[in-house]
Amino acid sequence: MASPVMSLDVLPASFGDSLLLTxxxxxxxxRLLIDSGPDETYKALQRHLRTLTPGAQGKRVIDTFVVSHIDHDHIGGAAQLLNDASLDLEFGDIWFNAPAPAGPRIRGVAEGQRLAELLGASSRVLPWNTAINGQWLCSSADQRCxxxxxxxxxxxxxxxxxxxxLKALFAQWDKEIAKLRAKTREAVEPTRLPRGMPSLDDLAASKTAIDKALPNGSSIALLVEYKKKSVLLAADGHPDVLVEEMRSLADSRQMKLPWNVDVFKLPHHSSRANVTTELLKVVRARHYVVSxxxxxxxxPDAEALARVICAGGQPTIWFNYATKQNLSWNDPARQAQYGYICRYPAAPGGGVRLEL
Incomplete structure (x- = not known):
């Protein structure tokens, strides 16, 4: 069997994200590390990083560590990771968006501010957004994709x-950091499903609210391409931004939609407010990942996965936990009817690995 071009490890991070793309x-x-998961799952990330082979200098190298946004389930273990001397880690770059005025970096007690302080004022010198000369990572009208x-x-x-x-988050930065410190949870829209036992088609067609959470809207989402393989890592990104940017990128490359990728890490853990029908008209994948x-x-919300399945293409859906809720999608009759496949961890607490 040929060696993989790319591999994606979807680590067990409770209700959060921690992914290593190689x-x-x-x-x-x-190596690209996306998020650390919440602090309570840091040991799982630590164990996985210890399996990496050290480089020529005896260091384990993470070429880019992305802290996608300031939600506990994504940033909670970041400080532990950056301060873990036992791993002998070397970071080529660290991508993190925070309001950073001229002069000393912001000091504070919440996780996002502690990371900003670590990047700018720690005795350990760490690179911060060096790939774009220290600027914010964003795609905007004047810096598209x-x-x-x-x-x-x-x-x-x-x-x-x-x-x-991004600026909308910065305008409310102190308030959102206070929520982060208190571990305040966002409100969840109640499910309003059709009467009776809904089909996947009914679920996919259900009208649901769109995510408006400021931290989620600030998520760093990335399309990574190498040797004709592609992975879209959407963090908790808002669907309207992802749709606009992928359309713009397709136009710039003179490509027809839907944009076909090999792997799509679904936004916001497959929330119905982020995985929309419009998004799945723009992006299509062979493999969808639920973290x-x-x-x-x-x-994951039933409406979101129904939209993925009904979008077509006989997808494979990967879950990094084999829970009762996740396993409910592994129904042979439904899989045969709709033409999709589910994949789960080989062992409890092991996460999943996709190889391309």
Whole structure:
């Protein structure tokens, strides 16, 4: 069997995200770590990183560590990771958006501010957004879909947040940081399903509210391409931004929609407020990834997965936890009817790995 071009490890991060994407380049693997999960699952991330082979300098290399946005389930373990001397980690770059005025970085007690302080004022020197000269990572009207080439053949395109969404968060930064410190949970829209036992088609057609949470709207979402393979890592991105940016990128490359990717990490743990019919008309994948153990918010929402399944293409849906809720989708009759496949961890607490 040929060696993979890319691999994606979807680690067990409770109701959060922690993903390691590896491009297997000729010189050495290029590694992109997306989020750390909440603090309570840091040990799982630590165990996985210890399996990485150290480089020539004896360090385990993470070429880029992305802290997608200031929600506890994405940023909660970041400080532990950056301060973990036992791993002998070396970071090529760290991508994180925070309001940073001229002069000293913001100091504070909440996680987003602690990370900003660590990047700017710690005795350990760490790179911060060096790929774009220290600026914010965003795609906006005057900087549409910026492309970053970290190594020959690898293309990384920022498809969220928009500058408008990022500034909306910064305007409420102190308030959102206070919520983060208190671990305040966002309100969840109650499910309003059709009467009786709904079909997947009925679920897919259900009208649901669109995500308006400021931190989610500020999510750093990335399209990574290498050797004709592609992975879309959507964090908790808002669907309107993802739709606009992917359409714009398709226009710039003179490509017809839907945009076909190999792997799509669904936004916001497959929330119905983020996985919309419009988004799935713009982006189509062979493999869809759901990162959650169903805690806190009850994700994945049935409407979201129904939309994925009904979008067509006989998709494979990957779950990083084999919970009762996630396993309910592994129904042979329904899979045969709609032409989809489910994949789960081989062992409890092991997460899943996709190889391309």
């Amino acid at each position: 491009c297997h380049t000729p010189s050495r693997p290029w 910026p492309r970053i080439t970290p190594r020959r053949g690898i293309k990384v395109t920022v498809v969220s947040p928009s500058l408008k969404k 959650t153990n169903n805690a806190q918010f009850g994700h």
